Amino acid sequence: MKETPWWYLFLWGIGFSLFKIFFSLKIEGDRKILKKGAAIIVANHRSYLDPVVLALLVPRRMNFMAKEELFQNTIFGWLITKLGAFPLKRNRLDKKAYQRAIEVVKEKKLLALFPEGTRSRSGKLGNFKEGSIRIALHLKVPIVPVVIRGTGKALPAGARFIKLGKIRLKVGRPILPDSFSGEKEKRIKSILRILREEMIGMGANR
Numbered sequence: 001m002k003e004t005p006w007w008y009l010f011l012w013g014i015g016f017s018l019f020k021i022f023f024s025l026k027i028e029g030d031r032k033i034l035k036k037g038a039a040i041i042v043a044n045h046r047s048y049l050d051p052v053v054l055a056l057l058v059p060r061r062m063n064f065m066a067k068e069e070l071f072q073n074t075i076f077g078w079l080i081t082k083l084g085a086f087p088l089k090r091n092r093l094d095k096k097a098y099q100r101a102i103e104v105v106k107e108k109k110l111l112a113l114f115p116e117g118t119r120s121r122s123g124k125l126g127n128f129k130e131g132s133i134r135i136a137l138h139l140k141v142p143i144v145p146v147v148i149r150g151t152g153k154a155l156p157a158g159a160r161f162i163k164l165g166k167i168r169l170k171v172g173r174p175i176l177p178d179s180f181s182g183e184k185e186k187r188i189k190s191i192l193r194i195l196r197e198e199m200i201g202m203g204a205n206r
Helices: 006-023 050-054 074-082 095-106 131-139 184-201
Strands: 026-028 039-043 062-067 085-088 110-113 143-149 168-171
Touching: 039 050, 039 131, 050 062, 050 143, 062 095, 074 085, 085 095, 095 110, 095 131, 110 131, 131 143, 131 184, 143 184
Parallel strands: 026 168, 039 110, 039 143, 062 085, 062 110
Antiparallel strands: 143 168
16 A cells, blocks of 8 residues: 555645644754654654644645544544554553554554643643653664644644644654664663653653
8 A cells, every 4th residue: 555645744734834824834954754654653742733734744645543532433533543553451551553664664654742741731741651762672773752832722722613823843853763872761761851852852741
């Protein structure tokens, strides 16, 4: 199956245009590493708009873990599956979702994760889960930090209606797991620390 079918590119173009018009969408940073091959995109999470906005980074189908409750509606579940989402059981180890994430990366596709696991109501970065780091170390693929700003005002947690405003995406420097040495758990902690520092420096807490 083709990674990015024509209908996805068509919808991507419409979505990109709408966000440029209504939210003055601006993307900063170098996206070359995302244009081909595998990468794990790690982003902050403030709003239900985040997966939509993050998918506009590049015209490639992006694969997301999404909470399994979103798939309970047959039609909506079918739609987001087509768009690249797959279900995740939260608050416990979901081996099936983890294996699917590994398969996505092995297929040299883009995997997008929100390591906080849920939306931040404070607007500050929450604690990161280690799954994205473990996958990157296991498969030796780059981790690309991305900071999303503006979605928390456009559609904050608990809001029913979207407000117009500026949305910004900032792509940080790729973190290469191979550049870290030492025992595995030590490397995971080092990468997590650097990832948080990078994202805070990019404005994730503003």
